[in-house]
Amino acid sequence: MNKQLGRRWRIALASLMSLLSAVAAHADQPGMDPSQPWATESRTNEPATRGTEFPRQWSDLTALESGLPESLGLNWLDSGSSIGETPRTAPVQLASYDSDSLDLLATETLNDATFGASSANDLQSNPSLSSSQVVPIRVGYDGGFVIASQDDLDLGTEHYPYRLKLNGWGQLRQTVFAGNDSQDDLNQIQLKRARIILSGNAISSDLSYYVQLDGRSNASDSIRILDYYFQFDLAHRLWDCDRGTLGIRTGLYKMPFSLARQLSGKHLQFSDRSMSSTYFDVNRSLALGFYGATNSLPLPIHWELALFNGLVTGGAETGSSGQLDNNNAFSGRLHFHPTGQWGPGQLADLTGHRQLATRVGAGFATTTIDRSGTTEFSSIRTVDSGHQLSNLLPFAVKSYDVSIFSLDTSMKYRGFSATGEYYFRNITGFQGDYVPNLFDHGFWLQSGMFVVPHKMELMARWSRVNGNSGTLGVTDQSSDEFAGGWAWYFDQDHAKVTMDATYLNGATVNSAVLDINPGDKGWLVRTQLQISF
Template identity: 30%
Template sequence: MDGPFANRGRRWPNVTVAIIALWTCASPALSQQVSLPPPLASNHATDPPLAEAMQRIEQLEQTVFELQQRQNGGLIEAEAPICFDAPTAELPTHYPIYDSGWTLRPYDAAKTPFELTIGLHNQFRYTGFSRDEATTIDAAGNVNTIPNRNDFDVNRGRLVFSGYALDKDLGFYANIDYSTVASSSIQPLLGWISFRHNDALTLYMGLGKVPGTWEWQQTSRYTMGADRTLATTFFRPSITAGMWGIGKLGDSLSYTVFVGNGLNTLTLRSSDLDTNFVYSALAWWEPLGEFGVGFSDQEHHDNLAIRVGHGLTQTKNDSTSTDQSGAEQTVVRLSDGTRLVEPNALAPGVTVNAFDVWLYTAHLGLKKQGYSFSSEVFMRWLRNIEGTGGTSLESLLDNGFYIQGGAFVIPKKLELFVRGSAVTGDFGTGSEVAAGLNWHLFDKRSARFTLDVTDIRDSPAEQSRTGYVAGESGTLLRAQLWTFF
């Protein structure tokens, strides 16, 4: 058929699409309910007026979609008038939302691949300690004062930035730490760039934890008590710059492998380091499904969950060019709490300036219906020990463990727990026994009050954040509020 109605059969479907689009634009309250049909096939490419109309309809469809996203994100109200005069290029690319921290999230990650989450950790603690003895004498013959305590502190405060940039598999993380107990009140603590290849491997580069032990690998927010155990504090490595990989092999086997500058080099510069790397790996198996984070069964597993694993860490510590102990060696202690590199610690007139460290750990965890059990054993060898003047000293073996169990008397809210740990070696044995409660304020892990009482005997560990002091015996009381938002 020729004449003005020749294309009627082809035009009416497209006019219908236009009417639906305009009607949707005019009624914002209905815009959440209407889904536009896909463009109908036609030969409008050969019809210039119709081609222009269809192009405008497609622009309107895109505008409606973006306005719907803005409305769902809370950027505009459902009753607000909608104007289509502004070009779509001026619409925002991101919207704010709360998702375990304040998050700036893209509408379309393919077009604008960047996301940022800002979170805040805060650990506020009261510490009281009643000593049994005012002083102790260590293996080097030093007389050390043991203080009583009655104070408030912010043991860990952390402003955390995380997200991805350029690609969803290119992640970043930065942690700015503030504290009233550390030597630096404000400092960068952890920070890295990560590349996710697949579930089997994500590669990290930056400042991170040397894995070493299970309780150390877990964040301090998820400890059973107010902080990590005495045994973990004694044996664990710390933080250093390096590279590491994390992944899952199949459905139940996970791993972390790490290579970095040393056992604990957080505050050190290259001039303070020797030329040896630290190597560490931790692997664990969860044969009955996801074990979950931490040690408490706050998830309330209906069925038994099991985690079993082990780890190995090794590094060599060389003497400095002046035949003195290096700065990164000072974290290693004997089983009575004496620093290994303290003069006279192993022999009169001798100061250790070189040694190798081998640390092996094995752990087991169980969770079911609010009950939990977890334990870890430690074996540490100090080998190839050298002192000033080329003195060779005998190797040392230290052993330790912790064991802890909890039960929720109010599901997901109130947990009672007990735990104990010990360290033994050639220079003595130190131990602790503790009991306490965890109160999850909103039935979640993000706000937790903890109260525990610990009896300490001859502590081999010392660390400002945990509250242990080398050589102390007495009663430690901690009341703490952990929040994360």
Template identity: 30%
Template sequence: MVHRLASAALALLLLASLAVAEEPRRLPPPNKASVVDDAVTPTVYQPLFGVACEPGDDPLTPRYEVGAVFDKGVFIRGVDPQRDPYSLYVGARLQLRHTGFTRTADEWTDSAGNTREVRNRNNFDAERVRINFQGTAVDPNLSYYFILDGDSDGQSNVDMLFYAFTYKFDDALQLRVGRWKAASDREWLVSSRFLTLADRSMATEYFRSGITDGLWLLGDLGDGWRYEASLSNGLRSSTRRGFEYDDNLGVAATIYHDPLGDFGPDLIDYACSPAPLVRYGASAAFDKTDDRSDAGFPLGDNNFVTISDGTQLSEVGALGPGARVVSDRIMKASLDFGMKYRGWFMSSEWFFRSIQDISATAPIFVSQIDDHGYRLDTGVFIVPKRLDVIGRVSHVSGPFGDSYEYAAGSNYYWGSGTTDGKLNDRISKLTFDVTYVDGSPVTSPLNDMVAGDRGVLFRTQVQIGF
């Protein structure tokens, strides 16, 4: 009898345990409080079993969430940034471009006496194929940003275009360490996602700084004032090895003011501003290169510099028969002004550059080269947030000649990305432009110009980003 009662009790206990095991675990609903501005509500993942590591911890309380945000990509991040200051956003962007060029001159002769053919072109290429990684780590005020970049011009190689850590002490002071743009020239500092036409102007490509390694200070000073300054290996040094440098550093700084309200990240008036917006600013940069010809590096960081007819400064014979420039000092500055109102926009910039203290391996006929130039872009949305028309002119002038660019084009914004429920996809677009080039002073794979070009350039580009 005792055995039968024990067996019955054991059977009842087993049935009860099975009933409990089959009952589903109820998890708390996803946390939506931290994603008010997200285009896609994130999904919260919580393991079925958890252990409270500290007094008061609830093993069923979500600590991390995953989802997607327009213009930043997919993410995983801590629900409470103060407790779990780790986040990772992964995004991507692709520019596919067709370029056609019809020449109006057969050849050009540079300052070194070399005659080169001006060639017609007709090709497809991938201009920017990028994957972005950004987020926070260790401390909620410490952010990171990495960009992997590949394109057809780079022989389909993928490289680390940018990498940086930024610590925010407060709004007025942030410190960035890594590889970034030297802090000079307004159109250059605008992200290539938001350019007015297929790429930057001829004048910007001639005068601009580049990507380099170093330190940056930046911040918001209040009342619409923002600044950025860099101390780096040079003005354009990201492709050089450490032992190729001399013992000089490049310095650059920019400042701008938005007196009537936030001007926004781009130059066009995508938001159709109901009241006028204005931005004005200034940039300056200095770089010094010393003779390292004894180590096999004749011009250090400044191999990218060209003079106003398109001749590379480091080319033998550019400034005198048989002479190769081995050292110089570069000072440059720019002033910029832009405005937006009801779909209309205007963006302008004036450039000045002085190359001084030039030394070479043989006598040269100049000791200082002063160049100046400008760019002007203007346009209007004829269909709000969908279709615009834009015109551009830019000019480069120097002792070796003058160059002009005249362009017109249009952007169709076909994306559907939103912020706060409102259409805000300034990235996904189809661009077509036509440019007349009268003597390009620079070779730039980015804007499809070759030094000495005279003719008509056609570009059609589709850009996709998330």
């Protein structure tokens, strides 16, 4: 094993050094022979070659020794084989070179149809280019280090052992709030979400990672790590089952509970989530969990379980200096699709399903909250004032139990979509003083219809929370949210504008993301531009 690893490092180092020296030599010699395919000058109008053949399997590294042209001048440092031996695996296209940059093709061979389709825009914008001069991916220095790619390439890298994928998205929002009573009005332009995502595989295609950075204008910290976790596909690795049958995940991530939280913020129909889904939210935490799917059944069920630090704890500091109690929380979620193919994660029917697509799910979360953990003890809100439960309880109360449940269903059909999610929460087992059991429940109903197919959607939403937590069991109170809006999709979720108006009748949450404060009554109007890649 050590000998093999050492050999791989020698090969990689020799490749890098030789390639750099070859490129440098090429830059110093403008009159190089254009018959050398990797070094063809653009001004000779000679087409660059499509690439150099490499072996398909990383494990067969000895085949690399004869996989490069002699013009690269690579001297391999392996006594086990000599230059010029015939490769022992099927070669595939890896790279092609021209005088201005290093043009990297996919590690899997791109067929002519893919190549032509990905290059169509370049050929239209610059008719002087020939198809042999346009490549899907370019890497080089052009006033700065540049990595450029055509759109929608299928590189086939999902199951490579080492892989890095970069994504990003942002939301710029204009928010106006006009309160009915004594609440402060608001009129601001805000950066609500600015996300950079690094994901991929490490060591094995069964071991994946996910890191998400977040920046926003209404946060005290300019940038933070929102998610970071690893997951390992146990069943595929150990028993060669279908991918996703059984896996383990650990790190900081969204806890399995509700549909509203499971959705990415960029896949929401409205500018943001509803009041009720935020009220019953579990959000993120440091956790250890399992996930899987019953792929062998006619109707696969996707499920996830997690053991985590507590409700709405996020990345709160742990250990003796932290503000968390010593009680873990548990949560779980499952969902399945009774009919049709659901497709991408968003609720809006962007594709205009010809067959009815449905989705059904459920979740739960439970924990004991102790006064010693101020982060958790102060997180529970009440109806309808939105005040913290900790401020209403007798001081002698030291702990209590919380259980939350969710049920959801969604459908898409011919541009129309509808979603509903119902929650209920029990707070029981008060220790230290008598407090009756408290029960809150709520829901959000949402629908959308594309009046211009794939482009313009009209939306409506009703959200409601009802319960006796605000009066410590004496009587029920409630609050409502009514909203309507429209969205224009320039390029699906990659570029869209959303505008919605919401009437609040006593908000039960305190959310800087939603721009809602406890007890708010009035109109909230949001206009949002979203860009993602």
